Amino acid sequence: MIAERYREVQEKVMQACQRSHRNPEDVTLIAVSKTKPLEDLRQAYEAGARDFGENKVQELTEKIPNLPSDIRWHMIGHLQRNKVKYIVDKVYMIHSVDSLRLAEEISREAIKKNLTVKILMEVNVAQEDSKFGVPVEEAPQLAGEIAKLPGISLEGLMTVAPYVSDAEENRKVFSQLRQLAVDISGKNIDNISMNVLSMGMTGDYEVAIEEGASLVRVGTGIFGERSYQI
Numbered sequence: 001m002i003a004e005r006y007r008e009v010q011e012k013v014m015q016a017c018q019r020s021h022r023n024p025e026d027v028t029l030i031a032v033s034k035t036k037p038l039e040d041l042r043q044a045y046e047a048g049a050r051d052f053g054e055n056k057v058q059e060l061t062e063k064i065p066n067l068p069s070d071i072r073w074h075m076i077g078h079l080q081r082n083k084v085k086y087i088v089d090k091v092y093m094i095h096s097v098d099s100l101r102l103a104e105e106i107s108r109e110a111i112k113k114n115l116t117v118k119i120l121m122e123v124n125v126a127q128e129d130s131k132f133g134v135p136v137e138e139a140p141q142l143a144g145e146i147a148k149l150p151g152i153s154l155e156g157l158m159t160v161a162p163y164v165s166d167a168e169e170n171r172k173v174f175s176q177l178r179q180l181a182v183d184i185s186g187k188n189i190d191n192i193s194m195n196v197l198s199m200g201m202t203g204d205y206e207v208a209i210e211e212g213a214s215l216v217r218v219g220t221g222i223f224g225e226r227s228y229q230i
C-alpha cells in the first residue's frame, strides 16, 4: 500500500515536471514520515524513498539509528535552539530556520563538530498568524546575516502554504517564494545560493513543482492520514 502510493506520487512528480518542462532530477520527493512507525518508513524505503522528513527532534533521534544509513533526513519542523545539538550531525538539511538566533546556534554546534550544515530559511509567505517563518520583507536582510555565519550553508528557502481545498489557490504563494529567491540571489551576497525551494505538500505539490519547487514534502499522500495532528 505505502509502496504503491509512493510510486503514484513519484509518477505525479514526473508528470508535473514534464508539464512544466523541468528536469525530474531537479525535484526531490521527501517522504514526510512524522508520527508513522518504523515499519511504514521501511516500506517507503523499499519502494525507493531515500529522503525522509520529520518535524520533531526526539522522533528523529529515535528513528535514525533504526533505519538504513543512506537515508537523507530532513528536519522540517520548528526547531528549538536547545535541541540543535542533538541533530546537526545527523540530518541532511534543516528546512525551518526562521531566526538569526537559531542560525547562530546551528553555526556554533556545526563548528564544534567540524561540519557544514545545509539549511533553508523558512519564510511565511502567506502571512498566516499561526505559522512559523520570517516575513517576506525581512527575509533578504536575515539571509545576509545568516550568510556570514561559519559552519552553515544557506541553500534556499522553504515555506508552508495554507491548507486549501483547491491547490491553485496556493500557486501565488509558491511563485512569491520563487521570486523572493530570485531577489535575494540578485543581491549577490557572498556564501549564499538560492537554488533550493522547499514547497508543496500532499494537497498542492504538483502546483508547487510547476512553480519551481526543488523539494516537495509529501506525508499523507504516501503514508495515509496521521492519527494525530502535529
Ligand SMILES: *Cc1c(COP(=O)(O)O)cnc(C)c1O
Residues within 6 Å of the ligand: 032, 034, 055, 076, 077, 160, 201, 202, 203, 217, 218, 219, 220, 221
Ligand atoms: C506534516 C508536514 C508536511 C506533510 O504534510 P501532508 O499534507 O501530510 O503531505 C509537509 N511539510 C511540513 C512542514 C509538515 O509539517
